[in-house]
Amino acid sequence: MKFDEWNIWYEKILSDFGFPKEEDEKTAAILNKLLSVRDSIKIEDLLDNLEHENINVHNFHKSKADIRNFIVFGAGPSLKKDIEKVKKISNLEDSDDYILISADGATTALLEENIVPDIIVTDLDGKIEDLLLANDLGSLFVLHAHGNNFDQILKYTNKFNKILGTTQSKPFSNLYNFGGFTDGDRAVFLAITLNAEKIVLAGMDFGKIVTKYSRPNINLETAEADEIKQKKLLYAEKLIDWIKKNNDVEIINLSK
Numbered sequence: 344m345k346f347d348e349w350n351i352w353y354e355k356i357l358s359d360f361g362f363p364k365e366e367d368e369k370t371a372a373i374l375n376k377l378l379s380v381r382d383s384i385k386i387e388d389l390l391d392n393l394e395h396e397n398i399n400v401h402n403f404h405k406s407k408a409d410i411r412n413f414i415v416f417g418a419g420p421s422l423k424k425d426i427e428k429v430k431k432i433s434n435l436e437d438s439d440d441y442i443l444i445s446a447d448g449a450t451t452a453l454l455e456e457n458i459v460p461d462i463i464v465t466d467l468d469g470k471i472e473d474l475l476l477a478n479d480l481g482s483l484f485v486l487h488a489h490g491n492n493f494d495q496i497l498k499y500t501n502k503f504n505k506i507l508g509t510t511q512s513k514p515f516s517n518l519y520n521f522g523g524f525t526d527g528d529r530a531v532f533l534a535i536t537l538n539a540e541k542i543v544l545a546g547m548d549f550g551k552i553v554t555k556y557s558r559p560n561i562n563l564e565t566a567e568a569d570e571i572k573q574k575k576l577l578y579a580e581k582l583i584d585w586i587k588k589n590n591d592v593e594i595i596n597l598s599k
């Protein structure tokens with residue numbers, strides 16, 4: 344999605360949620376500064392920076408740079424059930440190869456199943472120990488700056504090895520904006536930018552129920568989402584509908 348097109352969504356989101364743009368820009372500036380004094384990954388090199396094996400899920404035949412199939416894992420109530428479906432499909436002898444992208448909190452559920460995501464799209468409010476564990480296991484991080492995560496960006500950015508930085512405001516210097524709002528829909532925009540032909544969505548229920556993977560502090564498996572989270576999920580769903588209408592890509596939602 345071009346920035347001008349995203350900007351129409353972005354201005355609406357800012358006014359709908361009452362987020363100050365300056366706060367987004369302030370966090371973007373710190374993330375950019377942190378990335379300017381170390382290596383960060385450019386989008387052209389992203390696929391070449393993925394670890395070349397994920398034996399738990401799919402048979403490995405090709406270089407990851409040739410793969411055009413993606414699975415995006417969100418933190419909705421169907422996540423565990425959908426992971427089982429993914430395992431069945433991808434262990435078939437003639438299955439396609441997929442690049443696995445987890446949205447933030449979904450990473451915890453994947454690690455529980457001994458699956459290491461190739462890419463993690465996060466604003467760093469998933470379970471931080473699990474994000475750090477995935478880092479040690481080779482996942483690449485698409486780290487997102489916004490007005491509500493300045494402290495996490497400052498504290499944790501340098502703990503990750505492979506980073507591509509994103510902002511939701513105007514992209515500049517080391518930071519990209521591929522479009523998208525929540526971690527899950529931004530993962531789908533990333534796959535589109537990487538020329539996806541097929542995107543399978545797992546745990547992307549949207550709706551009104553969140554899981555312990557999305558809200559690590561609830562002591563239940565699932566709970567009703569608060570009003571703001573419900574509104575965020577509505578945007579996520581609408582943005583993915585926009586992708587379906589505006590791109591030549593097959594999108595299969597396992598949760599529906």
Ligand SMILES: Nc1ncnc2c1ncn2[C@@H]1O[C@H](COP(=O)(O)OP(=O)(O)OP(=O)(O)O)[C@@H](O)[C@H]1O
Binds near residue numbers: 527547552558
């Ligand atoms: N029912 C659902 N509950 C939670 N996440 C969902 C659901 N359906 C889809 N998702 C996707 O899973 C992603 C990962 O969830 P998580 O709550 O960790 O993300 P988040 O974007 O950081 O949200 P928040 O800003 O509320 O913390 C979400 O960004 C969202 O796109």
Ligand SMILES: Nc1nc2c(c(=O)[nH]1)N=C(CO)CN2
Binds near residue numbers: 362511524526
């Ligand atoms: N300023 C601000 N930006 C966001 C926020 C948020 O809470 N505040 N939450 C998001 C969903 O993951 C994405 N962007």
Ligand SMILES: [Mg+2]
Binds near residue numbers: 465467526
């Ligand atoms: Mg998050």
